Amino acid sequence: MLDIRILREDPERARASQVARGEDPAVIDAILSADSSRRAASTVFDTARAAQKELGRSIGPLQGKVKSGKATADETAELDALMAQATALAAQVTQAEDAQRAAEEQFIGLMAQVPNFVDTRAPVGGEDDFVTLEHVGTPRDFAAEGFEPKDHLDLGALHKAIDVERGAKVSGSRFYYLTGVGAELEFAMVNYAMDTARKHGFIPVVPPTLVRAEAMEGTGFLGQAAENVYHLKDDDMYLVGTSEVPLAAYHMDEILERDSLPRRYAGFSPCFRREAGSHGKDVRGIIRVHWFDKVEMFAFTNLTEAEAEHQRFLEIERGFFESLEIPFRIIDTATGDLGLSAARKFDIEAWVPTQNAYREVTSTSNCTDFQSRRLRIRTRDESGATEPVCTVNGTLVAVPRAIVVLLENHQQIDGSIRVPAVLQPYLGGRTVLTPPQ
């Protein structure tokens, strides 16, 4: 949810943000108009209600007298007159209330559609208009090493680590089994990621992955992204696509004391995505799947700290993939590709040798106060007044994609996989994974 006060004071900024995202700026004017109708309706209602209350205070004692039979004829007549007035007033109040509610609903409906303000430093444009900020590491020259790299599915089959055929048999396309060393790799990555997060001051969390509409809505996943969310109709529950959802909603309706910020959480959870509208994309392998496990970083900060926190998240992600000795680049996502909640987003794209391309492995977003307004998560400023917090999220490790880039980048000519030093303690000290006989 946007801050209506900023919209009132600086509608130009809101219109510019809409334009940058490729959205309709006219919505902003519709909102401003709905806002003033809402305020006018509210004033009418308040006035009518105050009069009604006042009248009620006269009726009460008088009726007491009449009921007990102690009232004079004048008093009985007065009560009748007051009651007639009250009846008339009640009609006014009902009408004013309906008008107020309608105006409020229209206003909220419009507000909920509008994405967060973009950070003006984010590159303007669509999906392909990102800016590459940095390259880290150098892709291997397999030709010079004298062999053709195998893709992660071939390597997965060779190591009996990834089984997509049986995944499809049991659950359908875009499902997989991790077996043997594949499963071990998942635990190794998750444990390494959690240890990393803990060292950076994050509290480890295993959150619920089935949530109510409110949590989904509050984090901005029931808007444009709704088609990618699994919904359980019988229970009206949603399967989360990321632990960002339950982590953000963790402090829903709370006021977080100023000195308790930033609060940093690292969530481990399965993630479920319908991948509607991505037919034909990444059909082979486990790059794009309906379910995967992920370690996600999440922070609640105050307004002035959010941007620094976002940078911190990027540094942690950078350090993580650097330590895995995987070449990657960092991109600054373009405004048209930010999603509903983010003001700015950085992705790490790791090198996938067999695709001769960089593919997204992490994403960190600064959602400023957009989610916290929807979830009513606040803190107090110096004067003690409440203000919304800011939320920042970022992937530490999304398991299947991390496995893909690890296998492909560290494969050797005989099909074995070199284990980067940081991961060795999590794999029983093995320095190389050799295919089972």
Added chain:
RNA sequence: GGAGAAGUCGCCUAGUCCGGUCUAUGGCGCCCGCCUGCUAAGCGGGUUGAGGACCAAAAUCCUCUCGAGGGUUCAAAUCCCUCCUUCUCCGCCA
């Protein structure tokens, strides 16, 4: 899943039977002030959150908020319905 009890402005709590003077009681905690070698005690005041009016700002005022949403009524913390949550007992289960 079944039966029962409960949910009040940080925490505890009065009020609900019998609707209006509830503009929600009292205690604890916390904050400010007074008093005071210091501290404690004592005394006085303040202490839910949201929206709005006025405004440079403060003060002030209005409305909403008694788990949530509906309903009855001139009027709902209070009566009725639905839902949520918690607790107790039973059943089932990793």
